[in-house]
Amino acid sequence: MMSEFYDTLTQFLAIPGPVEMHPKVYEAMNHHLYGHRTEHFRQIYLDCVEKFKPTINTSQDVYFLAGSGSLGLHAAITNLVSPNDTVINLVNGKFGERVEKITSRFTKNSHSVKVDYGQGITPEMVKEALDAHPDTSLVTITHNETSTGVLNPLPEISKIVHDHGALLMADCITSAGGDLVEMDKWKIDFFVSGSQKCYGLPPGLAFIAFSETATEKMKQVSRNQDFYSDMLMYKDKLSKAPDTPFTPAVGLIYGLQASLELILEEGMENRIKRHRLMGQAYRSALEALGIQLFAQEGFRSNTVTSAVVPESVDAKKMIDTCKKFGILVASGQGTMKGKIWRVGHMNMVGPREILMITSVVELALKQCGANINLGDGTRAALETLNKAY
Numbered sequence: 001m002m003s004e005f006y007d008t009l010t011q012f013l014a015i016p017g018p019v020e021m022h023p024k025v026y027e028a029m030n031h032h033l034y035g036h037r038t039e040h041f042r043q044i045y046l047d048c049v050e051k052f053k054p055t056i057n058t059s060q061d062v063y064f065l066a067g068s069g070s071l072g073l074h075a076a077i078t079n080l081v082s083p084n085d086t087v088i089n090l091v092n093g094k095f096g097e098r099v100e101k102i103t104s105r106f107t108k109n110s111h112s113v114k115v116d117y118g119q120g121i122t123p124e125m126v127k128e129a130l131d132a133h134p135d136t137s138l139v140t141i142t143h144n145e146t147s148t149g150v151l152n153p154l155p156e157i158s159k160i161v162h163d164h165g166a167l168l169m170a171d172c173i174t175s176a177g178g179d180l181v182e183m184d185k186w187k188i189d190f191f192v193s194g195s196q197k198c199y200g201l202p203p204g205l206a207f208i209a210f211s212e213t214a215t216e217k218m219k220q221v222s223r224n225q226d227f228y229s230d231m232l233m234y235k236d237k238l239s240k241a242p243d244t245p246f247t248p249a250v251g252l253i254y255g256l257q258a259s260l261e262l263i264l265e266e267g268m269e270n271r272i273k274r275h276r277l278m279g280q281a282y283r284s285a286l287e288a289l290g291i292q293l294f295a296q297e298g299f300r301s302n303t304v305t306s307a308v309v310p311e312s313v314d315a316k317k318m319i320d321t322c323k324k325f326g327i328l329v330a331s332g333q334g335t336m337k338g339k340i341w342r343v344g345h346m347n348m349v350g351p352r353e354i355l356m357i358t359s360v361v362e363l364a365l366k367q368c369g370a371n372i373n374l375g376d377g378t379r380a381a382l383e384t385l386n387k388a389y
């Protein structure tokens with residue numbers, strides 16, 4: 001029996017956030033802190049605003065709030081929903097459920113389209129819900145449902161929502177920066193993302209952008225229900241000095257600038273291609289091993305993959321075995337705990353990392369009693385990569 005070699009400093013993060021970060025991002029954050037009400041910092045902040053826009057294909061300004069991604073979801077609801085407004089939440093996982101919970105705190109008229117975990121939401125389901133609730137003013141969607149590994153068809157759903165005359169809030173926390181998000185073309189009215197996923201930063205920043213229609217709606221919503229994430233205040237401040245209403249997370253903004261430079265250097269098109277290919281390589285490995293993918297075919301995420309733990313395998317033991325071999329993977333959440341495991345392939349995951357993840361997952365499955373042929377998964381991943389490069 002070999003002794004354990006990896007410790008918390010050398011474990012590779014294959015969880016769906018936080019993720020492995022580029023050395024240049026660490027370096028940027030190690031910078032001497034400077035005052036935020038200075039010309040020096042304002043230039044950095046504005047540079048981040050400009051560099052962020054092409055990552056989601058928007059001409060709208062982007063706001064960086066100090067808080068985790070959930071602050072962005074909270075901001076969407078407090079800024080867009082009055083107590084009598086009707087909202088439809090599209091829910092097919094734990095993060096959709098989170099938005100549902102926030103919504104129900106701010107309006108009595110919160111409805112949901114609920115789909116089984118692992119299944120995708122279709123435009124037809126949304127149309128039916130809107131027909132049932134014609135006074136709906138906002139629809140919320142989790143673009144990439146991290147708890148199940150499902151990518152929902154955001155552009156098609158957005159069309160239905162806008163044909164109806166409602167606004168769309170999209171949680172793009174694990175899609176933006178890694179997969180395609182076209183905020184303007186898809187007509188996302190309120191965009192939310194977070195720092196610790198495809199943007200490759202530590203947790204602590206919520207990214208927000210919104211449309212002109214959303215701005216008009218915000219002017220009608222009570223300013224009393226929120227203060228810290230009052231987006232009209234952020235908009236006003238950015239348009240003036242430019243400034244932020246509160247102290248921004250200076251160190252994280254330094255990191256964000258470095259990270260955005262790396263993203264634009266790679267180019268979004270290449271970055272999206274790479275994320276898609278790594279997802280494909282990992283999925284091909286699991287399928288070659290006879291492992292069932294949890295997400296419905298046609299709705300599979302390019303940044304996080306969930307798979308069903310074989311009956312003969314104890315999920316916790318398998319995840320612990322991956323850890324023993326130096327890779328941190330994620331368990332299922334809520335009722336999915338013990339039934340699925342999840343691997344994030346975001347930001348720094350390239351061919352070398354996906355092969356490492358694939359081999360370790362395969363080894364852990366074998367060691368925990370799965371009936372697989374050792375090597376079949378890694379070979380499939382190699383073949384996928386061999387064809388692509």
Ligand SMILES: Cc1ncc(COP(=O)(O)O)c(C=O)c1O
Pocket residue numbers: 016017068069070071095142144145146147171172173174194203
């Ligand atoms: C899709 C999605 N929405 C919301 C969240 C919540 O973000 P945070 O944990 O940064 O508050 C997450 C985090 O994993 C997520 O993946």
